[in-house]
Amino acid sequence: MDFEPSSEQQMLIDMVRRFVRTEIIPLEAKLDPDASELAPEDYARLVQKTKAMGLYGIDIPVEFGGPDIDIVTRTLLAIEMSQHRAGLYVPCYGAFGGAGLAQIFEANDDQKERYLYPTLRGEKKPFFGLTEPSGGSDPARAIKTRAERKEQGWVLNGSKIFISGADRAQYGIVFARTDAAKGRGGITCFIVDSDTPGFHVRRVVHTLRSSSYATELEFKDCWVSDAQVLGTVNGGFAVANDRLTRQRIPYAAACIGVAIAAHEMAVEWSKLRETFGTRLSDRQAIQWMLVDNEIDIRTARYFTLEAAERARRGIPFRTEAALCKLIASESGGRVVDRSMQIHGGMGMTKDLPLERWYREMRIRRIGEGPSEVQRMLVAREILGASVR
């Protein structure tokens, strides 16, 4: 297998790297350390540039007008795009465009007109409503929110928790139980407008991602019409399975980008800082930390590119996607931690991006399927379907 980028890929990498260094990082220096947005005029100016690059809407499939790049190239660019303070969750502050939720691409034509295209045009923002207080790792069993048949539609009752950005969204995707007897095959996916009577954002849930909070939702006799059913009734988990698995790859790549940035800072710092009469970089204790960073980064990169390459070739990649998500998020945490340690007290400050990466990287072991669930997936693959 050849992991050397082609000359076209290298040019795209160089272009995005330069964009991050010359456009994003100088602007970021003037923002609050927890900012997740640029000033509107800066954002508009940068979007013009990414459009001229032909890379705007980077996560939009080519058939919906996104750029024609394969998932390996996308992964290489994701590694570049996250190399700044806000980069883990908002690479380049969204200058390469939003994507729309995976499921909405599978919507019917009417729903695409009402939700997908406005989202791709940046006019509407969605939320993703899966997790409930009863648990997010195993939603098929945990989901308690019910949807009952009424007047050519459905009445939703229940609650959701940890839903990012629902207070700022115009609509969302909500998973609810439509057949209590059927377990996994009894969940339906609904599109719910934020102004639907009976839908409430009950409270904001503060997490260690203080730059952008999650919310708790409540559904009280919230009626939606049949036109809001996404996919088929009782087929909620079948919608966009492939796209969801794919998403784990750029998700892993963003962790790698941040790890690379933290590691580079640690390397530079170790060569400048002197203690006990010599540079930190002269100490084997520090050198080995840097070597461990290098090992973690390279391992995550190989695993992630392997998953991407399999996805590109159209061969099964579920296990590889689980592995790369797991490895990149866990090793990313270790790399940021070591890099902070090498920076001493400076590493703890908000003058440097390390503390934000440290907090946000911690969430990556929980979001998009926690590490344990990824390990379960791999165990099933190794041991066969008998492992539940």
Add this chain to the structure above:
Amino acid sequence: MKVLVAVKRVIDYNVKIRVKADKTGVETANVKMSMNPFDEIAVEEAIRMKEKGKATEVIAFSAGPAQCQETIRTALAMGADRGVHVLSDAELQPLAVAKLMKAVVDKEQPGLVIVGKQAIDDDSNQTGQMLAALLGWSQGTFANKLEIGEGVAVKREVDGGLENVMLKLPAVITTDLRLNEPRYASLPNIMKAKKKPIEQLTSEALGVDVAPRLKTLKVEEPPTRKAGIKVKTVAELVEKLKNEAGVI
């Protein structure tokens, strides 16, 4: 009118340069290389001329090892039409490059040549001037603004400010930093660049003697700057400038 631009492959401006242990030069192994920033400005200017209908074709020229093709590809991805690469593994000094470029100019007959005022590796600031002399063409160095008409109007960055000169065509231009802001390449152009031709030549085939005329004796790191001091008052500053530094 054809426009020929020079694109030199140099150590990327973000790389922290290290002097080789034996002091014969700087470390280039495993170091990221990219296009000389002044040459990016040259490419941008030529592409803008083409977009405005003032140029018919933009040709990117580079001399050096095989990897120079990557630098030419970058120019093609920005929008240049085709490339000319003079393959050489020898050390190429400004005079050699100027002679190679002259040979290509004789072949291609461009109406204008645009090169960077200097390259960020050797900072020679000679190639454009030498080329103009070899060709017997007019030259507009340190260009801050260009206007193509009958000839070419050049606003030049000189010590005292800006100087306006009017050149007859054909001419050689060297770019200064403020001439334009080079664009990013674009995905469609990167894909198109794959199919654009790059002609490969050699110094032997062009009949140019590229042997170095200068010999580098030793390369050293610049001395580290001594820490400064802070003064408390303006009066103290004036006093120190007068009595210690002796500058006022």
